[in-house]
Amino acid sequence: MLLTFEVIAEALRERIGSGGLKPGDALPTQAILMGEFGASSLSVQKAMALLKRDGYAISRPGKGAFVAQPDIDTDEDPGSLDGGNAPVGGTAARVEALELALAETLDQLTALRARVEALEVGVTERDR
Incomplete structure (x- = not known):
């Protein structure tokens, strides 16, 4: 069973593919x-x-999200693509997805560092 965000992503992939x-x-x-799928903003x-990660969409700051342009210079033979079911993402979409993943990872590391520092302060105060 797919989660709500997966259902939304799959529906949009189908719209792009068709x-x-x-x-x-x-x-x-x-x-x-949110209205169409009865979903939360997080979903x-x-x-x-x-x-974006899969190369189907790209964001334009202040304008929204758009269907990504297909790569012009792909490594694959164009005849090998499976009838529109392959991601259409270009290099820019992949770079943006990697940047997003990196930013999320940095946020997680920052939060983890803060938790470790808080624990270390608690241990130091108890040792006194």
Whole structure:
């Protein structure tokens, strides 16, 4: 059984694969997706992060999320693509996804460091 964010991501992938959403088209807003799927904002955000990670979408700050442009210079033979089911993401979408993952990892490390420092302070105070 798919989680809500996976259902949203899969529905958008299908729309992209079928041509309902074409490269450069704006993806539905968070509010629209929340209403359409009865989902929380977190579920929609996770779905968009998944689409960006997989190269289906790219963000334009202040403008929203858009269907990614396909790579022009892929390593694969164009004839080997499976009829529109392959990610359409370009290099920019992959770079953005990696930057997002790196930022999330740095946030997690910062939070972990703060917890460790708090524990160390607690141990030091108890030793007195």
